[in-house]
Amino acid sequence: MKISNQSILMVLWLSIIILTVSVASGSYAAAIEKDTLEVAYLFDGNSADVVKDISGNDLHGALTGAKRVEGVFGKGLEYDGVDDNVIVTGFKGIGGTEPRTTVFWFKSDVVREHSWVKWGINSPEQKYYIRSHIRGDACNLRVEVNGGQNFGMDNVCDGEWHHCAVVFPEGSDAVKDHDLYVDGKLQNKEGTDKAMNTNIDTQDVNMGARLANHVFMLGSFDEVAIFNVALDLNQINAIRKTGLQTALGVDPQDKLTTRWATIKKY
Secondary structure, three states, X not given: OOOOHHHHHHHHHHHHHHHHHHHHHHHHOOOOOHHHEEEEEOOOOOOOOEEOEOOOOOOOEEEEXXXXXXXXXXXXXXXXXXXXXEEEOOOOOOOEOOOEEEEEEXXXXXXXXXXXXXXXXXXXXXXXXXXXXXXXXXXXXXXXXEOEEXXXXXXXXXXXXXXXXXXXXXXXXXXXXXXXXXXXXXXXXXXXXXXXXXXXXXXXXXXXXXXXXXXXXXXXXXXXXXXXXXXXXXXXXXXXXXXXXXXXXXXXXXXXXXXXXXXXXX
């Protein structure tokens, strides 16, 4: 069987691209210890009521309503803004003033107070709530406690995918101690400061559900994880550029598919 020069060139080109992306992925890799990971969802499964946790902690999420759609890496979830939610059954988050990092991808062209990730109770200092902050015809990444908030300035409701990271460093004790990143860019700190003492006695972690007078998430959501340490920007960018699976060193089931998803994005 004869193989055309065009076919050979195509195979060589694809091999070079895959090798390049593999090398690039390695260059982004920053040491992220697996024991710092509490929960991580890729949303790549097919179940209508469960999302698989890849952290090794078996904190599989109870899925209500949200549908799988094309995400940033593989599949993501599409929320209808009415009642869709993921509950991390048995995990009540990270408490007190312990360090933490939450990362996720989000896409929507609807400006509203999207509820992304929350735990704790709605009492002074004890609530921990990551949601959007409305500013005119745009919305920003925001983290809040009852009575205090910290929000950035970049619009995340423009219909494009945006990577969000919310980092609470070691030794911090107030909401404006957080570092917020959108697409790897450190945000300005705006809002009213308030001490934190996150409650972990009652509320399982929710991803999408409303709290108090706010609203459910409306849009697409992908690659969410919670860490029990403050990740640095190199680690955040490793996750953003290569995906959770690669950045955490979890072997993909289909390496070619994963690499091709990365090629399509970049």
